[in-house]
Amino acid sequence: xxxxxxIARKDHAAIAFTLDGAPCEGxxxxxxxxxxxxxxxxxxxxxxxxxxxxxxxxxxxxxxCWVMNEAGERLRACTTPLLAGMRIVTTRGRSA
Amino acid sequence: xxxxxxxxxxxxxxxxxxxxxxLALRNMGFDxxxxxxxxxxxxxxxxxxGGVRRQGRPREQLPLSQRAHxxxxxxxxxxxxxxxxxxxGHLKLARSEADMASLEAYAAEVADQxxxxxxxxxxxxxxxxxxxxxxxxxxxLCAGDGHANPRLVSAGFASAARRAGVHVLENTPVAGIxxxxxxxxxxxxxxxxxxxxxxxxxxxxxxxxxxxxxxxxVPLTRIYPSMIVTEPLPxxxxxxxxxxxxxxxxxxxERGNCVVGGERALPLADPDFSxxxxxxxxxxxxxxxxxxxxxRHAQAIRFWSGTEAAMPDRNPVIGFSGTxxxxxxxxxxxxxxxxxxxxxxxxxxxxxxxxxxSTPIEAFSISRFSRPATSRPDQHRxxxxxxxxxxxxxxxxxxxx
Amino acid sequence: xxxxxxxxxxxxxxxxxxxxxxLVAAGLRPLVVDEAPACGGQIYRQRLxxxxxxxxxxxxxxxxKAERLHAAFAALDGHIDYWPQALLWNLRDGTADIAVAGTxxxxxxxxxxxATGATDRVLPVPGWTLPxxxxxxxxxxxxxxxxxxxxxxxxxxxxxxxxxxxxxxYMKAGVEVAAVLDAAPATAKLxxxxxxxxxxxxVLRGARFVAELRLRGVAIRTGVEGxxxxxxxxxxxxxxxxxxxxxxxxCDGVGYGLALRSETQLADLxxxxxxxxxxxxxxxxxxxxxxxxxxxxxxxxxxGAGIAGADAAERAGERAALALLEDRGxxxxxxxxVALETELARxxxxxxxxxxxxxxxxxxxxxxxxxxxxxxxxxxxxxxxREAAKHFDIGEINRLKxxxxxxxxxxxxxxxxxxxxxxxxxxxxKPIDGVGRLRAQAPVKPIPLALQLAADRSEDAx
Numbered sequence: 001x002x003x004x005x006x007i008a009r010k011d012h013a014a015i016a017f018t019l020d021g022a023p024c025e026g027x028x029x030x031x032x033x034x035x036x037x038x039x040x041x042x043x044x045x046x047x048x049x050x051x052x053x054x055x056x057x058x059x060x061x062x063x064x065c066w067v068m069n070e071a072g073e074r075l076r077a078c079t080t081p082l083l084a085g086m087r088i089v090t091t092r093g094r095s096a
Numbered sequence: 097x098x099x100x101x102x103x104x105x106x107x108x109x110x111x112x113x114x115x116x117x118x119l120a121l122r123n124m125g126f127d128x129x130x131x132x133x134x135x136x137x138x139x140x141x142x143x144x145x146g147g148v149r150r151q152g153r154p155r156e157q158l159p160l161s162q163r164a165h166x167x168x169x170x171x172x173x174x175x176x177x178x179x180x181x182x183x184x185g186h187l188k189l190a191r192s193e194a195d196m197a198s199l200e201a202y203a204a205e206v207a208d209q210x211x212x213x214x215x216x217x218x219x220x221x222x223x224x225x226x227x228x229x230x231x232x233x234x235x236x237l238c239a240g241d242g243h244a245n246p247r248l249v250s251a252g253f254a255s256a257a258r259r260a261g262v263h264v265l266e267n268t269p270v271a272g273i274x275x276x277x278x279x280x281x282x283x284x285x286x287x288x289x290x291x292x293x294x295x296x297x298x299x300x301x302x303x304x305x306x307x308x309x310x311x312x313x314v315p316l317t318r319i320y321p322s323m324i325v326t327e328p329l330p331x332x333x334x335x336x337x338x339x340x341x342x343x344x345x346x347x348x349x350e351r352g353n354c355v356v357g358g359e360r361a362l363p364l365a366d367p368d369f370s371x372x373x374x375x376x377x378x379x380x381x382x383x384x385x386x387x388x389x390x391x392r393h394a395q396a397i398r399f400w401s402g403t404e405a406a407m408p409d410r411n412p413v414i415g416f417s418g419t420x421x422x423x424x425x426x427x428x429x430x431x432x433x434x435x436x437x438x439x440x441x442x443x444x445x446x447x448x449x450x451x452x453x454s455t456p457i458e459a460f461s462i463s464r465f466s467r468p469a470t471s472r473p474d475q476h477r478x479x480x481x482x483x484x485x486x487x488x489x490x491x492x493x494x495x496x497x
Numbered sequence: 498x499x500x501x502x503x504x505x506x507x508x509x510x511x512x513x514x515x516x517x518x519x520l521v522a523a524g525l526r527p528l529v530v531d532e533a534p535a536c537g538g539q540i541y542r543q544r545l546x547x548x549x550x551x552x553x554x555x556x557x558x559x560x561x562k563a564e565r566l567h568a569a570f571a572a573l574d575g576h577i578d579y580w581p582q583a584l585l586w587n588l589r590d591g592t593a594d595i596a597v598a599g600t601x602x603x604x605x606x607x608x609x610x611x612a613t614g615a616t617d618r619v620l621p622v623p624g625w626t627l628p629x630x631x632x633x634x635x636x637x638x639x640x641x642x643x644x645x646x647x648x649x650x651x652x653x654x655x656x657x658x659x660x661x662x663x664x665x666x667y668m669k670a671g672v673e674v675a676a677v678l679d680a681a682p683a684t685a686k687l688x689x690x691x692x693x694x695x696x697x698x699x700v701l702r703g704a705r706f707v708a709e710l711r712l713r714g715v716a717i718r719t720g721v722e723g724x725x726x727x728x729x730x731x732x733x734x735x736x737x738x739x740x741x742x743x744x745x746x747x748c749d750g751v752g753y754g755l756a757l758r759s760e761t762q763l764a765d766l767x768x769x770x771x772x773x774x775x776x777x778x779x780x781x782x783x784x785x786x787x788x789x790x791x792x793x794x795x796x797x798x799x800x801g802a803g804i805a806g807a808d809a810a811e812r813a814g815e816r817a818a819l820a821l822l823e824d825r826g827x828x829x830x831x832x833x834x835v836a837l838e839t840e841l842a843r844x845x846x847x848x849x850x851x852x853x854x855x856x857x858x859x860x861x862x863x864x865x866x867x868x869x870x871x872x873x874x875x876x877x878x879x880x881x882x883r884e885a886a887k888h889f890d891i892g893e894i895n896r897l898k899x900x901x902x903x904x905x906x907x908x909x910x911x912x913x914x915x916x917x918x919x920x921x922x923x924x925x926x927k928p929i930d931g932v933g934r935l936r937a938q939a940p941v942k943p944i945p946l947a948l949q950l951a952a953d954r955s956e957d958a959x
Contacts, residue, residue, distance in 0.1 A: 001749075003628055003629055003647070003648070003731065003750075004639065004643075004645040004646065004647060004648075005645065005646045005648065005649055005672075006644060006645055006646075007640065007644045007645065007646055007670050007671065007672070008548040008549060008550055008644025008645075009546070009548045009549075009644050012546065012548070028546055029544060029545045029546035029548060029643075029644075030545075030643065031545070031643060034639070034643040034645050037645075038645060041628055041629075041730065041731050042628045042730075042731070046626070046873070046876055047876070048875065048876030049870070049876045051626060052628050052730055052731070053626065053628065053873075054628030054629065054731075055631070055635070056626075056630070056631055056632055056635060056873070056912070057616055057617060057631070057632045057634065057635045057912070058631060058632070058634070058635035058636075058638040058639055059539055059616060059634060059635060059638055060532055060942070061616040061760070061908065061911045061912070062616075062632075062873070062908050062911065062912050063874060063906070063907035063908040063911075063942070063943065064873060064874070064907075064908070066907070066943075073945070074943070074945065078635075078638075079532065079533075079582075081534070081545055
């Protein structure tokens with residue numbers, strides 16, 4: 001079950017992106033964090049413990065929601081607007 | 097709080113040199129006080145790059161460097177922690193034929209010193225170190241060198257000294273040292289006085305004041321290396337990297353962070369403290385992305401700097417005072433003190449106990465600054481150091497930017 | 498205008514907006530740098546797109562203030578330079594390094610107003626790193642700006658005025674609120690009686706939140722101890738002790754926070770002197786009533802300089818701008834200055850009362866189990882920190898960082914510094930102001946290695 005539950009923008013335009021290679025869908029007005037956590041349970045794994053993480057502060061302070069695009073560029077999920085065609089790579093499947 | 101200590105040896109400056117000397121002296125049975133104006137290992141010893149490197153040092157430093165080389169793998173037994181010391185090897189890169197020729201010349205010059213340098217051509221480099229950019233022409237590998245965590249090693253020696261029974265007095269600036277009969281009287285901090293038979297001046301970037309007090313002014317200048325560290329990354333860099341002629345130096349710690357140094361920082365309003373310049377840090381970052389393409393999207397998460405003492409001939413001052421019996425100097429490591437410091441500590445302890453040391457240190461005598469300069473054919477060698485071993489002036493600006 | 502560089506305002510929340518407006522009113526053209534894509538700060542944060550909700554839905558009783566602030570900033574269009582989605586990552590010697598639109602610009606400034614805001618203060622508790630556990634502020638941002646609830650059955654825990662406000666906002670949005678768990682004893686709220694003469698409205702609003710939550714059957718527990726979040730891979734419940742009894746509730750989302758902490762990194766890089774503030778239980782840059790820091794030309798306003806809330810931030814932002822103008826020898830309206838300072842003093846007294854009503858549970862720090870992650874970036878446990886402090890005989894926070902890596906990660910101690918200081922103080926028996934202050938280091942947030950210096954330098958901003 002996804003971590004976040006939409007209250008608003010349920011009928012906004014769908015925005016297609018890929019998440020670790022699989023097709024995924026967010027809504028216009030989403031941040032990457034909202035788009036991903038409306039579909040899944042986590043964003044990344046902590047480097048040292050391997051624990052799943054899903055952000056914490058949602059305001060760009062805690063730095064616990066970094067993901068990447070396929071080129072390897074880092075994106076802070078809570079402050080990055082979702083754009084159509086983004087190809088997002090996470091460390092969710094990686095063990096410590 | 098007033099307090100008086102009557103001891104054998106007072107060591108002024110709790111960096112790696114002072115604290116390793118303190119531990120060695122205590123293990124010989126001396127009663128020792130280690131004084132620091134702040135916290136032990138909080139200055140250059142604790143914030144340097146962390147290169148444990150013999151390669152690139154001037155020939156006259158190599159016997160001392162080799163002595164220290166034997167200490168590093170024994171840290172666990174000496175101070176209770178391994179200091180994250182990794183014998184990764186040190187690879188010095190050549191960006192041009194001239195740089196490669198310089199590496200070859202150095203290898204020939206120190207061939208009898210036991211560094212076991214291996215010269216690697218372009219193809220070998222591509223094959224063995226494919227994560228280094230293809231524009232690098234060749235390199236010299238010193239497989240026995242490595243790197244360690246200076247924050248842990250310096251604090252580790254100080255805390256081991258404390259556990260061994262050294263009087264470790266932190267936040268205790270030494271206000272004055274006077275020759276007093278057979279020994280010395282020290283006034284320190286708030287109401288602390290000490291009498292000691294021997295004083296070791298290992299006060300780093302602050303050592304010149306004490307030397308001058310005893311009639312030995314030295315041309316000590318301060319340098320402020322600039323460091324950056326990345327977020328933790330999957331393993332990429334298998335060796336400690338230097339670049340012939342300067343530029344950057346880089347290592348990856350076991351946890352995955354890459355530490356990269358280069359450029360120079362600037363002192364703050366209080367010149368005892370310094371901080372990197374923004375454009376300097378960017379230059380280091382950009383060069384890192386160029387030399388190690390796999391890191392080009394990595395993030396820098398922190399910059400820092402430190403205050404180091406530099407001597408004009410890029411050799412340290414180690415040995416007895418030329419003016420004052422019982423006074424020993426050990427400072428001015430010019431951005432390359434980390435690796436040899438544990439060896440210097442042993443040498444200082446021998447000087448105290450025996451009045452001499454088995455390791456040649458004549459080249460580091462403070463008296464070289466009180467007599468007319470003699471020509472030194474190999475002096476240029478010292479600019480070849482990588483690691484924190486950059487010459488005091490930022491000589492490489494423009495070559496890359 | 499002279500060839501002097503322009504003033505720089507950092508942050509476009511209530512303090513930054515009012516500061517910029519006051520500078521513009523005096524004929525200056527400031528550069529406003531903000532990390533967000535739109536103005537408002539955290540409290541008046543705007544949505545990326547409209548979503549059918551009204552400003553009343555988003556900001557409740559503060560909707561009018563939000564609209565006025567957004568409008569005030571819109572009115573500055575053409576009179577300021579505005580860089581949204583820009584990260585000021587370094588400050589030195591009158592020059593700011595700012596990452597914006599993919600490059601880094603060096604900007605010389607003459608006059609710097611730091612309005613950097615605040616984030617939640619937390620102490621680690623078991624399970625605090627589980628997915629589904631967010632800060633109270635993060636829970637609010639998720640709902641307000643993204644229209645996403647942090648779960649279907651949510652618990653709010655901790656302390657501070659935000660605890661009840663966010664719970665109430667979630668309830669109003671139709672989310673099941675399983676409980677509000679308040680670290681403070683019920684008697685602490687009696688202090689609020691003293692707030693009535695200072696701001697009756699705020700007391701009434703708080704009382705209304707509590708009454709409406711209770712009316713909807715939300716359990717409100719006070720004097721909560723031993724708080725922990727449970728779950729495998731994500732949060733599935735919360736447990737706590739109350740009057741010696743163990744309690745447990747199932748939930749799929751937690752909002753947690755212990756009031757706010759100021760974002761002071763840039764003030765530190767600017768060279769400002771800090772002092773320990775007992776009320777905020779934090780090191781804060783010193784400032785006079787007008788917001789002047791210890792560094793000439795550097796002004797501090799809003800929650801980034803000490804927690805006082807959005808109403809104070811608006812006034813402090815304007816006051817700091819007037820101080821900048823005064824220091825440039827420009828005329829300012831003395832009556833306005835007096836009015837602003839009077840209001841700030843009143844809000845300051847209100848803050849004293851609120852702190853007593855929502856006290857920080859400092860005693861939790863000593864009780865943090867050795868196995869609990871203290872630094873979530875570096876994965877450093879409380880036990881590792883205590884062991885390092887003991888092994889190296891360390892009682893100072895920067896030394897602790899050096900040997901334990903606590904506070905050394907991507908967030909630079911934003912999340913763990915307050916807790917680390919508390920743990921170190923508890924472990925060494927020192928007072929909290931006796932373990933030192935974690936020094937800030939550039940870059941204040943991560944920047945990519947390949948970030949290029951813009952070729953244009955700062956001429957365009959002059």
